[in-house]
Amino acid sequence: MARDYDSQLLESVAVRRRRMRDALLFGTQRGRRTADERLGKVFAGIAITAVLCAGCVGWSFLQHTLAAQKAEQEKQQRQMQQYGQPTRSATP
Template sequence: MAMDFDSQLIESVEVRRNRLTTSLLFGANPTERRWKGRSNLLVYGLVVGALICAFCVAISFVIMVLTNYMQEREERERQQQERMDQNASAVVPGTVDVTDATDATEVTADVDPASVPPTPVHAAAALEAVPALISGRS
């Protein structure tokens, strides 16, 4: 009989602690407790859903930025390669283009750029022609 009383006392204390804990966390009204528990689950679900959506948008944005960067980089490399191909086909090794030999900042206003021959000439002739082009003499 003493064992039953002790186990009843321990069980009643445990039940009381559980009730106090739930009333502290959820309130005294059991109906309200059930409603709050379900609403908490709903809010947690919405928060998790919003976080998942934000993560997907962030991943999409990063992929878009990287794709645009790679396309721009390929375009710059293609344009640079085209310029290099054009320059390589226009200049014959061992010759100097007179238009490349003159610096635009050194040419005075009285020199007409159309008078500079666009054909490649020998390097020595180009070096002799540069001072004459700058001073305006032919």
């Protein structure tokens, strides 16, 4: 019985605090502002998603560019070796 009363008391205090906080934050136009908050969260989610997508595209472009440069360097090295240009050697 005592536990029941304690849990009811704690729950009513929590409800009262939540209502006071909502009244302080939102005032009398509580319903309208929650819709504005939801809309703001949707736009924030879209913005975060766009940034992540742009980051993925940028990373892919960077990887492709670096791979192309590496392939070009290897191609030039093979051509230099094929046409008989001597490479530096440590032995005289």
